[in-house]
Amino acid sequence: MSGEFDQLVAEFERFQSSIRNVDDRFAGVGAMRQGLTELRARASSPDGGVTVVTGPGGAVLDVEFTDAALAKGPKALSAVLLTTLREAVGEAARRQAVLVEEHLGDNLGLVDQVLETQAVVFGTTVEEMRSKLAEGTPAPPAPAEDFSEERVLRQADAPQPPQVPPAAGSAGDTFLRTLFDEED
Incomplete structure (x- = not known):
């Protein structure tokens, strides 16, 4: 007993x-x-004439134009705006992936998936996208404790206690023995 x-x-x-x-x-x-x-991503055109600020999910929060950008005409302004908008939305997506991975662990491979997708969309390499990630992502605050190697509901590769062969008993005894069995 x-x-x-x-x-x-x-x-x-x-x-x-x-x-x-x-x-x-x-x-x-x-x-x-x-x-x-609180996520914000900012991208500016190479000449600084167009600036776009995005938030979570790539939501456009602000668009700024200089007088020089407005003087370029509608077609040129539209092209610069779309390019800058794509950069800002891409930066927001990269930052979101980093935030999620920091808090839920890197076993998701989320940042790599985002970088691979963006490399295809932007017609560049994963390494180029990774360099943008390093440039545009502020250093994250140090977490109090690192859970990156653990699953959400149970520890990764946690050693299981030895299983004691079930002794003859009632259905209640069997229920209590298997109540906390993590394999179910």
């Missing part, structure tokens, strides 16, 4: 540890959400 009780206590402690881990991970989601809300 004492062995069964010890096993149940150990399973309950493992369950509580998993709950604390989930709580810690979801605490980071609030920080991620705040970072996404």
Whole structure:
């Protein structure tokens, strides 16, 4: 009986540890959400005549033109505006991917997926897009604890306690033994 009780206590402690881990991970989601809300990306045309500011999801927040840009005429202004707009939206997407990956772990490969997609869309290389990421992304604040190697709901590759063969008992005993089994 004492062995069964010890096993149940150990399973309950493992369950509580998993709950604390989930709580810690979801605490980071609030920080991620705040970072996404505050996200801003700015891109300017090479001559500085057009500036576009975007926010989360690539939402256009501001567009600025200089008198020199307006004097170029509608077709030239339109071309410069579209190019600058694409750069600002691309920068916002890269920053979003970095924020999400910082808080949910790099096992998602999200930044790489965004860089690969943008390389195709912009007709350039992943390395070129990665250099833009390094230039345009401010240094992130150091996280309090690194959860990048862990899953959201359970630890990655956590050693499993040895399974004790089930002793003969009631259905209630079987239920309690499997209640905290993480494989289900």
